[in-house]
Amino acid sequence: MTSDLAIDVRGLVKRFGDKTAVNGVDIQMPAGQVWGFLGPNGSGKTTTIRMLCGLLNITEGHGTCLGFDIEERADEIKSRTGYMTQKFSFWTDMTIRENIEFVARMYRMPRLRETVDQTLEKLGLTNRQHQLAEALSGGWKQRLALAAVTLHNPKLLLLDEPTAGVDPQARRDFWDEIHRLSLDGMTVLVSTHYMDEAERCDRIVYLANGEKVAEGQVSQIIDHSQLVTFRAEGDGVRQLAGKLQGFPALEHIAYFGAALHVSGRNREAMHSTLIAQHADGVTWKEVRPSLEDAFIALMADAGQDTRVHA
Template identity: 65%
Template structure:
């Protein structure tokens, strides 16, 4: 019988990191099964990157315990780093080397045997063969991203940790990147992605939401939305834009926003929302319907419940 711990890529409790007087990560618990894609969400300065770096052995935790890929995060950071591919938000390879030269250099750093065979295979798998002799500095953001992914998978890691990997790339490049991520996951790789994009978070098997060092939510997107306690109503029709300012700040309407041609109103109290719409939202030519809240609604709701500890009082 397989030990449950063997099925967890990450199993940490009380993970904490303090910088001076500020607690960047405050007693976070995470259990992540192997072979899944997990999204890390949260506002800027929330502790996402700090958490990722502690998990993969790049930063020592001040408190807490647990394992990553079966290795102790406090005592076996070298073993963890050898088995993790880490992709930073900023492109961190060499502009004056070609794609192939970058990959060969990285292969040398890892001491990979049969370097040419491994590089050739990686170039082909990631669709880089036709550009292998192009200087990295001349690549677009999407191709640089693909090169970075190739470089951090050369040594066949057991886990990928990606820090906002699609920031600044076009929608097609983002879609192609995620196709590669799910291909790698289907081959057994565990992937942890830090992102601000709600559509990317919804591509993940599970998500973790961190706000200013505190774990606010963890689990499947559908479950987090269902357990958020939020209700959402959408209004459409001529004059709906004028409703936005009248509804903002009213009791029951925690968040009011205009999307496309519709007004989106959310709050935790269904009766208050219905009363608000009946009293101030029922205007000629405007039709209302109740909808399921989306992940962005929950994201904003959780932000409103958190305290920004990065700002001094």
Template identity: 55%
Template sequence: MSDGAPAIAVRGLTKRFGARTVVDSVDLEVQPGRICGFLGPNGSGKTTTLRMICGLLIPDAGEGEVLGLDLKTQRHKIKQQIGYMTQKFGLFGDLTIRENLEFIARVYRLDRKRERVDAALARLGLESRADQLADKLSGGWKQRLALAAAVLHEPRILLLDEPTAGVDPKARREFWDQIHTLAREEGMTVLVSTHYMDEAERCHEIAYIAYGVMLARGTTGEVIAGSGLHALLGEGPDADRYASAIEAQPGVAMAAPFGTSLHVCGLDPAALRAAVAPWADRIVFSETEPSLEDVFIHLMRHAPDHSVLESA
């Protein structure tokens, strides 16, 4: 990979399973040391895209380079330089934390095995539990072990497939601190799929895919600005109870309660103001910024679900 070249650069990436197109001409570029959040509803092709990038699946169409290596012809070399953390915990429950990491070290034929395992245990705070069986760990500790295993061979790219699903907020925060440390101190490039908006906002940039089609790409600010949405915050007694009635008005894309307040979005600011006018005597509406969640829901509502169409 030459200096200044993207760590990941794919163009027209396509994957079909039978008559169904799961990933449809996806373009994606991620620079070295960047954390890219991969968003989209379930069944949108996020996992399939990750598996094509790391060489586990062969694209039906498209081309690209990962770390300067050809995606189709140099898959074996790509696999050696990628760490992949799957949705489901995939290590051995009847082995201890240390034994799992020692096994991974042998699989990769690493030198200095004990030194590397000790370093991984220390880096992820696993030393005190090194002799505990993996099956006995909580979700957060299993997550730490899985991350330790994924980066033990010092990969240059880390792919994370919904890594924090079912993990408590404290463990999620600690996990993301570790990810940023890996990107900042070791220059690791990270592509992570997630449904959590707060996690997406911690990424350097995001990519939104819906039913195989890339719909948005850029920093959080760029994606929000590019959506064309405008938002109003409604505050007043029982404001949240009017969400359904306001959402039914022309010019309103969505209206959602947030606690006792109301978040109203639309594409035309004048039409949005006109839509909420009948409630202005009891709710005070002020302009606010659309959230990433607003954009996510808006894109999802307007994206055709090809899997439904094709199975019909």
């Protein structure tokens, strides 16, 4: 089966008893792209990912993944998908090589030894192949997991917060590998809380309270938020932050390194408020909102989660 869309689902709903975890999500994702799944904890990202790859039955909705109906052809989807979970889920009392060999046998890979050797080499694991998984750092466990879930050359790679708890260099190396896989034709959907990682994606889907509230390129998500942001710099920035709390026009106040970002949607009211709260040694400049500014604003716009919890 061929299709320009790796994922084409509409109206996805998942209920667990009287709790609605996902409510009417649409995704049309072209093959070969890297998309980011953003949203606060409990927004429905993991549940959506598991429905897409056939690990969870949908309650309502319809669509295809890799050209196969997500309800009727789940086994075909699973065999062509790699899924890396939030928590390291391989065998800690086995070596790297033993883990990869075990997964290769599960997939009944031909030329097992050759395939394992190539996988270890590709992910830079050859020199560590006899090391027990339990002795690995977070970054090396991440590489092992990625090797295992891409061993069978899946058409779709689903990554659920894959870089949580690893150092910046390991995160960068991981993303370099993700984009290499994408250039080879693999479609990648990755759930993340890191704004710098989201900015590496071709497109972002933002979920809140089980619903899709925004989708687009980074610039489109920022535009969608309709934010105006002023940036303050200077020695008195930290003292100024507390004085700005409580003004209606100043909807979001957050530190960015040694600077302060203040965001809202009424430029004139914001400007008047900031001028009135002038502080010595502080300079203000209007800047383009960051993705994090937009993320915080979208969370606030989504409001309190009113889904019924079991």
